Structure formats: C-alpha cells, structure tokens
Amino acid sequence: MTSRNLCTTAELAAELGGADVGVIDASWHLPNTGRFGAREFPLAHIPGAVFFDIDAIADQDSGLPHMLPKPDHLAAEMTKLGLGDGMRFVIYDVLGLFAAARVWWTLRAYGAKDVRILEGGLTKWIVEGRPLEKGDAHPKPRTFTPRLEHKFVASLDEVRAALASGAAQVVDARPADRFRGDTPEPRPGLKSGHMPGSLNLPFSEVVEHGRLKPPEALKAIFAAHKVDLGKPIITTCGSGVSAAILALAAEEAGGKLEGLYDGSWAEWGARADCAVATGAD
CATH class of the missing domain: 3.40.250.10 (Rhodanese-like domain)
Structure with a gap:
C-alpha cells in the first residue's frame, strides 16, 4: 500500500521538475558533529531542491532550539524558497531520515496537505546514481499561506x-x-x-x-x-x-x-x- 507520508526515489525522479513539486533539503546535524546542512547543500543536492534551515526558520523568541516558526515568519521564508500553496512537497535529508521528519511535521502543522519524505534520503538517491546539482538555489517566489492545525x-x-x-x-x-x-x-x-x-x-x-x-x-x-x-x-x-x-x-x-x-x-x-x-x- 502506498503511504501518504513517504515517497520513493523512483517516484521523485518521475516527478522531478514539475511546476507543482517542491523538493526540500532539510539536512540538519547535532551540534557536536561539526556538520552544517546549509554549508553542505551547495556541494550536492537533488536538482531543483531548496534548503530549509530548521534553526533559522524557527521561533527565535522562544529561547528554545528550532521551535515551530510563527505563521508570518514561515509564510515569508516559504515564499522566498518558492514553496507555495497547492504544491506537493518532498523532503529529504543527507542522513536518510532525521530532520526531514521535523520539516514534514512543520508543514503538516501549518496545513500543507501533500507532504512526503524521500525514503532513504540523499544517500539512497546518490547510491542509485541519480542526478545531482551544485551551487545555491534560485527559486521563483510563490505565496504560502500558513493555517495552523493545533x-x-x-x-x-x-x-x-x-x-x-x-x-x-x-x-x-x-x-x-x-x-x-x-x-x-x-x-x-x-x-x-x-x-x-x-x-x-x-x-x-x-x-x-x-x-x-x-x-x-x-x-x-x-x-x-x-x-x-x-x-x-x-x-x-x-x-x-x-x-x-x-x-x-x-x-x-x-x-x-x-x-x-x-x-x-x-x-x-x-x-x-x-x-x-x-x-x-
């Protein structure tokens, strides 16, 4: 049975480049690892992907790490990333399944209906010899309207x-x-x-x-x-x-x-x- 929450690499490869598909790199690492997703993103990512920084797109006033962003902040950041209303989102991270789940939850909490996590993440994508892209992302802004589901x-x-x-x-x-x-x-x-x-x-x-x-x-x-x-x-x-x-x-x-x-x-x-x-x- 197909899962509403998970996407295979083959499914993403078939959908890649679609105007209504937003691919999100959510890579994040524990502070003691010395790794930073934002630094690694330009080195290799899935074509068309944008980087979602859970530390930056967060409630900065809470005093707690990477808390759920406030609606206006999320709306502005999603819009800049070209992730808008009515799109289907596929999220991945370099560890296979770690921070991708956090972004999945964030978008679900704010009313996004079609949010899936790439099974096996970037690692599986690379092992299968699928295409990669280098450099920074340059998305076209699209409006995202957050609707918090408590x-x-x-x-x-x-x-x-x-x-x-x-x-x-x-x-x-x-x-x-x-x-x-x-x-x-x-x-x-x-x-x-x-x-x-x-x-x-x-x-x-x-x-x-x-x-x-x-x-x-x-x-x-x-x-x-x-x-x-x-x-x-x-x-x-x-x-x-x-x-x-x-x-x-x-x-x-x-x-x-x-x-x-x-x-x-x-x-x-x-x-x-x-x-x-x-x-x-």
Whole structure:
C-alpha cells in the first residue's frame, strides 16, 4: 500500500521538475558533529531542491532550539524558497531520515496537505546514481499561506494534563540511557531523566538504513514498548526533531497522533516546576 507520508526515489525522479513539486533539503546535524546542512547543500543536492534551515526558520523568541516558526515568519521564508500553496512537497535529508521528519511535521502543522519524505534520503538517491546539482538555489517566489492545525502541536500544559489524566500517552524518542537519567543531557543546564508517567521508545528503533521500518514491524515495536496505538499519542524528545520521526512512525503504524511536544526536554528539563523521574519507569 502506498503511504501518504513517504515517497520513493523512483517516484521523485518521475516527478522531478514539475511546476507543482517542491523538493526540500532539510539536512540538519547535532551540534557536536561539526556538520552544517546549509554549508553542505551547495556541494550536492537533488536538482531543483531548496534548503530549509530548521534553526533559522524557527521561533527565535522562544529561547528554545528550532521551535515551530510563527505563521508570518514561515509564510515569508516559504515564499522566498518558492514553496507555495497547492504544491506537493518532498523532503529529504543527507542522513536518510532525521530532520526531514521535523520539516514534514512543520508543514503538516501549518496545513500543507501533500507532504512526503524521500525514503532513504540523499544517500539512497546518490547510491542509485541519480542526478545531482551544485551551487545555491534560485527559486521563483510563490505565496504560502500558513493555517495552523493545533492538533499537531502539544503545549507544556497539554503534556502535563495528559500525564496527569492518562488521556494521551506521552512517548519519549530519546535514547534509553538519557530517558533513565544514566547519562547527562547534551544540552547544558538540563536535568537528567524523564517526565513521570511517560514511555520510552528510542527513535533509532523505528529507523533502519536511513528508512522507516515497515508498518507491521512498527506495530510490533510500539507494542514492545507498551505504547497502545489505539490510544492518543503525544511524542517528545530532546528538542523536537526525533519526536517528529516517532510521530511519523505512529502514523505509519496506524496510531492516533495527538500532537508533538515542541518544547520537549529542552523546555521540560530546564524548568524548576517540571517533575523529573529517573530509572526505567
């Protein structure tokens, strides 16, 4: 069955160059890697692609990393990138499946109806010998009208309420050692541990060779981590990037996504009024 969220390299190759197709390079790397997507983009990218910088196209007033941009800011940046209303978007990153999911979620949250992630990302595209382009992008501006759908975004208060009532499962995509509090957080000033009552499903378990695992495998993984796909799910992580991968996985497995906690541990772990638990539960 064809997924509404995923696009194969063959499908993109057939659609490439279409006036209504917007190809987006969303490559982003953790701060400790020393890599920068914006610097690598001009060296090699899929023909016609534009670069979406999740650190720049973000709410700069929040004090938190790469938070969901405000509507006017997103509209202006999308317009400059030539990504407009009525277009079909295909997003990729150099790691196969990482920050592409964050941009997928951002555009879905702002009302874009046709948003897909390239399976295997730029790596698979290159391995298959498909064409590449160098240099900066020079898109023609197109108007993008953001329409925020609040069901995609969970606030701190909504996460607190879900944890207190059990109305939704809060599922943390961070590695197990960070969830347990065994290792310090990579961002300074954050407490170690997790939200009391949250569940842990490390995002690395749903990804294989830079691609999301098949739906049946995803269902088994969610079940193994005590996540009920029949009940609402709120995803969270360190700063909202890998939480988007888990949100994608939940949708592909047939789950009910209640939202992504945008602030994630960057917000929760920094606040004195947010309780923290350690250990496996």
